[in-house]
Amino acid sequence: MPLPEHVAAVPLDKAYRLLNHGPTVLVSSAQGGAVNVMAAAWACALDFAPPKVTVVIDKATHTRALIEGSGRFALNVPCVAIARETLALGTDSANTQPDKLARHGVTTFAAQTVAAPLVQGCVAWLECRVIPEPHNQQQYDLFIGEVLAAWADERVFRNGHWEFGQAPDALRTLHYVAGGQFYATGASLQVTL
Amino acid sequence: MPLPEHVAAVPLDKAYRLLNHGPTVLVSSAQGGAVNVMAAAWACALDFAPPKVTVVIDKATHTRALIEGSGRFALNVPCVAIARETLALGTDSANTQPDKLARHGVTTFAAQTVAAPLVQGCVAWLECRVIPEPHNQQQYDLFIGEVLAAWADERVFRNGHWEFGQAPDALRTLHYVAGGQFYATGASLQVTL
Numbered sequence: 001m002p003l004p005e006h007v008a009a010v011p012l013d014k015a016y017r018l019l020n021h022g023p024t025v026l027v028s029s030a031q032g033g034a035v036n037v038m039a040a041a042w043a044c045a046l047d048f049a050p051p052k053v054t055v056v057i058d059k060a061t062h063t064r065a066l067i068e069g070s071g072r073f074a075l076n077v078p079c080v081a082i083a084r085e086t087l088a089l090g091t092d093s094a095n096t097q098p099d100k101l102a103r104h105g106v107t108t109f110a111a112q113t114v115a116a117p118l119v120q121g122c123v124a125w126l127e128c129r130v131i132p133e134p135h136n137q138q139q140y141d142l143f144i145g146e147v148l149a150a151w152a153d154e155r156v157f158r159n160g161h162w163e164f165g166q167a168p169d170a171l172r173t174l175h176y177v178a179g180g181q182f183y184a185t186g187a188s189l190q191v192t193l
Numbered sequence: 194m195p196l197p198e199h200v201a202a203v204p205l206d207k208a209y210r211l212l213n214h215g216p217t218v219l220v221s222s223a224q225g226g227a228v229n230v231m232a233a234a235w236a237c238a239l240d241f242a243p244p245k246v247t248v249v250i251d252k253a254t255h256t257r258a259l260i261e262g263s264g265r266f267a268l269n270v271p272c273v274a275i276a277r278e279t280l281a282l283g284t285d286s287a288n289t290q291p292d293k294l295a296r297h298g299v300t301t302f303a304a305q306t307v308a309a310p311l312v313q314g315c316v317a318w319l320e321c322r323v324i325p326e327p328h329n330q331q332q333y334d335l336f337i338g339e340v341l342a343a344w345a346d347e348r349v350f351r352n353g354h355w356e357f358g359q360a361p362d363a364l365r366t367l368h369y370v371a372g373g374q375f376y377a378t379g380a381s382l383q384v385t386l
Contacts, residue, residue, distance in 0.1 A: 183354065
């Protein structure tokens, strides 16, 4: 399956940088023909090599069952162009609206190492396997994943760095606050000591 | 001890919002007369009520010993005005430069519930106790904290929301990438479904 236009592989030792600036993500998952995507503000890098991530997945979500069943998920990093879809995917639950992806026009493409699909229109993607930690999962809804493959939109992530400055502002990543309000990733500052 | 100008208490049920948008933080700690502050990009909200956070603290840091010894730490959210100090506090180690705070002109004020001091010039502060999870700490350098008290600069955080729009850009929070490059928190987007 060919990758969508502009999607390029990110070396695993640079994968942490896709999350280092703290963007809101979409969590995609799949098991036994069921597929879901939910928004999550609580995702974070955990290690460099092999790259690991943390993500908080509430027990009430449909995604939780798909991740626990499959042991796999993907983190997709959305951008300003799909802020509305991101909010919708974080508001609707597949438990009550099983057609939530179609309803919000969300389309996906195939991942390389996991069954979880990757969301079109995002600007970075991390394919992950769950490192089983039952106590964290049960007590804190906290999942640890090892990144198996990573991808980014080469218009905004090149040579291991986000470069939003010369791309359309619609490709900037998102940082959720509450009540439908996001901040876009803003101005770049280069600091030297 | 009076609070610095502009510093106001944040209700605990809104404390997660101080980290929800994924800013880079400064981790402060104290034990037995020793005090340290280090930068960390890998901090994240974990729960709403009681509010909890995660933060990754490498075993090689001086901060690690102070947190493990005291069971307390604070997360301080720096802004553009102190980006240089933030980078310096993430670059220098107190293990080799015990005067690193003075060297970089970092001043602090007293926290309410923890011995760890709060860093002047930041725009939000979360005082935390460690919830002991030895396996996470040893295996992943991952610490879980319960937020005991929270504060924010009322010029940019009011009524439970960040409001950067009408304040000087120097008060915007920071999102670290790598190599001395940060992004500032950018434009606000209000999305309605």
